[in-house]
Amino acid sequence: xxxxxxxVNHGYLEGLVRGMKAGILTRTDYHNLAQCDTLxxxxxxxxxxxxxxxxxxxxxxxxxxxxxxxxxxxxxxxxSCLRSNALPPLSTFxxxxxxxxxxxxxxxxxxxxxxxxxxxxLLPRCHPLGAFDQMAAVGIARTPTELYSAILVDxxxxxxxxxxxxxxxxxxxxxxxxxxxxxxxxxxSFHSFCKTIGGDTKDIMCPVLEFEADxxxxxxxxxxxxxxxxxxxxxxxxxxCGKLYPEGLCLLxxxxxxxxxKAVANCYPAYKIIFDDPEPGSGxxxxxxxxFEQEVKLNTLAFLQQFHFGVFYSYIKLKEQESxxxxxxxxxxxxxxxxxxxxxxxxFQLN
Amino acid sequence: MGVSELEDSSRxxxxxxxxxxxxxxxxxxxxxxxxxxxxxxxxxxxxxxYSMGNKHVSALQYASEIEPLVSxxxxxxxxxxxxxxxxxxxxxxxxxxxxxARLIEDIGPQEEGVRRRIKPKKDITEKDAREEASSEKxxxxxxxxxxxxxxxxxxxxWFGILVxxxxxxxxxxxxxxxxxxxxIATLQTAVLNxxxxxxxxxxxxxxxQEEASAAQLDKEAD
Numbered sequence: 252x253x254x255x256x257x258x259v260n261h262g263y264l265e266g267l268v269r270g271m272k273a274g275i276l277t278r279t280d281y282h283n284l285a286q287c288d289t290l291x292x293x294x295x296x297x298x299x300x301x302x303x304x305x306x307x308x309x310x311x312x313x314x315x316x317x318x319x320x321x322x323x324x325x326x327x328x329x330x331s332c333l334r335s336n337a338l339p340p341l342s343t344f345x346x347x348x349x350x351x352x353x354x355x356x357x358x359x360x361x362x363x364x365x366x367x368x369x370x371x372x373l374l375p376r377c378h379p380l381g382a383f384d385q386m387a388a389v390g391i392a393r394t395p396t397e398l399y400s401a402i403l404v405d406x407x408x409x410x411x412x413x414x415x416x417x418x419x420x421x422x423x424x425x426x427x428x429x430x431x432x433x434x435x436x437x438x439x440s441f442h443s444f445c446k447t448i449g450g451d452t453k454d455i456m457c458p459v460l461e462f463e464a465d466x467x468x469x470x471x472x473x474x475x476x477x478x479x480x481x482x483x484x485x486x487x488x489x490x491x492c493g494k495l496y497p498e499g500l501c502l503l504x505x506x507x508x509x510x511x512x513k514a515v516a517n518c519y520p521a522y523k524i525i526f527d528d529p530e531p532g533s534g535x536x537x538x539x540x541x542x543f544e545q546e547v548k549l550n551t552l553a554f555l556q557q558f559h560f561g562v563f564y565s566y567i568k569l570k571e572q573e574s575x576x577x578x579x580x581x582x583x584x585x586x587x588x589x590x591x592x593x594x595x596x597x598x599f600q601l602n
Numbered sequence: 603m604g605v606s607e608l609e610d611s612s613r614x615x616x617x618x619x620x621x622x623x624x625x626x627x628x629x630x631x632x633x634x635x636x637x638x639x640x641x642x643x644x645x646x647x648x649x650x651x652y653s654m655g656n657k658h659v660s661a662l663q664y665a666s667e668i669e670p671l672v673s674x675x676x677x678x679x680x681x682x683x684x685x686x687x688x689x690x691x692x693x694x695x696x697x698x699x700x701x702x703a704r705l706i707e708d709i710g711p712q713e714e715g716v717r718r719r720i721k722p723k724k725d726i727t728e729k730d731a732r733e734e735a736s737s738e739k740x741x742x743x744x745x746x747x748x749x750x751x752x753x754x755x756x757x758x759x760w761f762g763i764l765v766x767x768x769x770x771x772x773x774x775x776x777x778x779x780x781x782x783x784x785x786i787a788t789l790q791t792a793v794l795n796x797x798x799x800x801x802x803x804x805x806x807x808x809x810x811q812e813e814a815s816a817a818q819l820d821k822e823a824d
Contacts, residue, residue, distance in 0.1 A: 319656040359657070366665040366760070376657045427763040474764035539653040539766060575652055582648040586641070 253450050257558035260338045265557070268566050271329055272554060274301030276573055278597050284580050285592045290318070293581060315581045322574040326567070327379040333563065340448060344560045346407065347441045348567055352381025353408055354437060357389055358430040361398075361421055364390030383407070394418050395429050411436035414487070424479060431471060431488035438464050442492040448560065455553045455561030462549055464493030465522065466542045472503045472512055473538060482507075494519060521545075536594070544596050547572055551599060569598055608814050611807045618803055622796045629789050636782050643775035649768035654761070659769065663760045671757070672780050682798075684791045686784040 257265075276284075280300055287293045290313040294306045305321050306313065334345045356377040363373040370387050377386065385402050392398035398421070399412045415432040419425050438460060445456040468489040475485050486504035489495075495503065495515075502515045516526040525541045536544075546568065553565035576595035583592040651659045670691070677685045758765060758773055 316656065316660070355655070359662070362760075362762075363662050366663065368662055368665075373662060376660070376662055378657075423759045424763050431764075470766075471764055474766060478763050480763055537649065537653070537766070537768060578656060579648070579652050582645075582651070586644060586648065588641070588645050591645070 253558045261341050261560075264333055264336055264341065265562060268333060268562050269554070271301075272562075272566055272569075275569060275598055276300060276576075277599070281576065281580070281595060281597060284577065285583075285589075287580075287584055290315070290581060290585060293318075293577075293584065297577075315578060315585060318581050319574065319578050322577060323379055326570050326574070329570070330380060330567065341560055341563070343444070344448075344452075345563060347437075347444060348564055349380050350407060350411075350437050350441075351434065352378040353383055353406070354381070354411075354430060354433045356381040356386060357398075357403070357408065357433075358426050360386065360389040361392070361426050361429075362423065365422065365426070392421065394421060395425065398429075408433065410440065427480075428484065428488065431467075434467065435488060435490040438467075438490045439492045445560075451556050451559035452561055455556060455559055456564060459546075459549050459553075459561070459564070461493040462521075462546065464490035465495045465499075465519075466546070468493065468495055468500060468503055469512065469516070469522070470539065470542070472506055473509065476508065494521075540594065540596075543572060543575075547596050547598055572596060573598060605814065608807070608810045611803065611810050615800070615803045615807055618796060618800050622793070622800055625789060625793045625796055629786065629793055632782060632786050632789065636779060636786060639775050639779050639782065643772045643779065646768045646772035646775060650761075650766055650772060653766045653768065659761055664757070674784055681795065683795050684788070686787045688780055688784045 280296070283296050284293055287296060294313060297306060298304060302322075302325065305325055306318065311317065330345070330349075334342065337345055359377060360370070360373055364370075370390055373390070374386060383406050385406055388402050389398065392402055394417065395412075396416045396418055399409065399416055403409055403412070411433045413436065415429055415436070417425070421429070442457060442460045442464075445453050445460065471485060471488055482504050486500065489500045489503065491497070491500070493499075499515055499518065503512065506512045506515060513526045516522040525538070525545060529536060550565035550568050553559075553561040576597075579595050580592055583589060647659060672688050672690050675687050675689060677687075679685055758770065761769060
């Protein structure tokens with residue numbers, strides 16, 4: 252039934268996002284970019300793509316960090332165009348997408364304040380998609396409870412604070428725990444929202460969000476080896492809306508080295524491939540790389556169906572991967588590490 | 603007599619020359635290792651930026667006043683060479699840190715050991731930055747710290763608790779770089795020293811050669 256009524260409210264925006272999707276860089280574009288010797292060459296090549304004059308407008312010297320900021324601004328422009336014309340429930344859906352950036356910004360502001368960094372220095376570096384009014388005040392909070400009650404209570408992030416409130420001082424460990432707990436609550440909330448929408452949105456979005464939940468569980472576990480984060484603390488950070496819940500998460504909470512994590516992954520066919528040893532001859536890929544690849548595969552599937560909200564989420568995530576690719580190529584070019592330049596993940600293979 | 607002195611002098615010169623060549627070869631090797639470790643370190647940081655986000659591994663993550671974890675001691679030996687060795691500041695136990703906390707006094711940039719050098723390359727940071735080779739001995743200054751800060755923190759924690767492998771690899775590369783740069787500095791002074799000795803030996807040998815040829819002419823004249 253969605254086919255009959257979807258276009259009334261959301262047809263224009265779906266058309267818009269599919270148009271924007273056509274501008275995603277192709278293999279040829281990446282090939283050209285990888286041939287460049289300087290950032291100026293890359294700028295010239297990007298002018299022939301949908302990015303156009305994005306990099307030409309600034310007066311300062313071209314650096315990799317600047318390229319990254321411009322790519323973000325570009326994404327913000329496209330997103331604002333979509334959000335400003337959206338009606339409920341698409342507007343709520345698009346807002347959900349921004350909450351993950353807000354959480355990252357909050358944690359960056361807190362850790363910046365711990366290092367006595369000036370707010371004026373930190374604000375421009377925050378992700379523009381996650382901007383909210385009370386951002387400048389975030390650095391003042393000493394504990395998560397203070398952060399919630401004084402600053403974030405009127406923001407959309409307030410709903411994710413149930414488990415995250417605590418009286419302990421906000422140091423690096425607490426900031427990390429806060430980030431993970433907020434993200435867990437956010438992911439579970441987003442997952443149940445997509446379930447309530449139902450239809451194709453649920454069919455496309457729920458697997459994507461389940462993958463995200465499981466990915467976080469794996470990455471938190473692997474990165475916590477050798478740190479002060481204990482197993483019990485760790486298990487409180489795992490989102491429970493994924494395939495790993497509940498047995499996989501129990502096993503992961505008890506894992507103490509990489510081999511045990513791999514054993515858990517082997518029980519799930521989708522994750523077994525990610526943790527498998529690479530074929531001989533292919534370049535070495537980090538765990539994060541493999542998860543990014545899988546994420547891209549899942550997100551491209553969204554465009555095979557119409558009349559659902561998944562295309563909006565997938566478009567944002569694919570553009571993010573594209574930014575990561577371009578910045579990676581830029582870093583390889585500036586550091587003259589051409590051998591690793593092809594470690595980017597091309598997005599639509601059959602273009 | 604003159605001949606055997608000349609022979610000895612030549613032998614000494616040969617030995618010195620071989621030593622010089624060996625030292626130069628070792629120096630080149632160490633420099634090459636240093637360069638590749640530094641490149642590796644920067645590249646691992648780029649990989650970490652790829653996973654974590656570009657702005658999460660940048661100048662925002664460290665404070666503008668930092669205390670070094672490694673200090674360099676320079677010691678002049680009898681033969682004129684300077685020996686550089688690195689020393690990691692030991693982790694202080696918590697009650698000692700508590701005692702120091704009473705001396706809270708913000709005296710501005712702290713002069714303990716050698717200041718960290720931050721490479722002004724875009725806005726990328728270098729943890730455990732390289733110190734310059736020619737530093738003085740660490741002065742015995744009681745470290746003054748702000749109250750509730752943990753003074754001996756692993757710089758890796760500045761970027762978060764759950765950092766990816768690539769960032770840890772970058773840190774270990776840069777740690778090796780520090781050790782290596784002290785060795786290279788020592789080796790450089792040794793090389794210069796050997797070069798000086800080589801020059802002196804060469805001069806001595808020329809003098810002996812002239813004496814020997816003068817003695818020879820005298821003999822023939824007789």
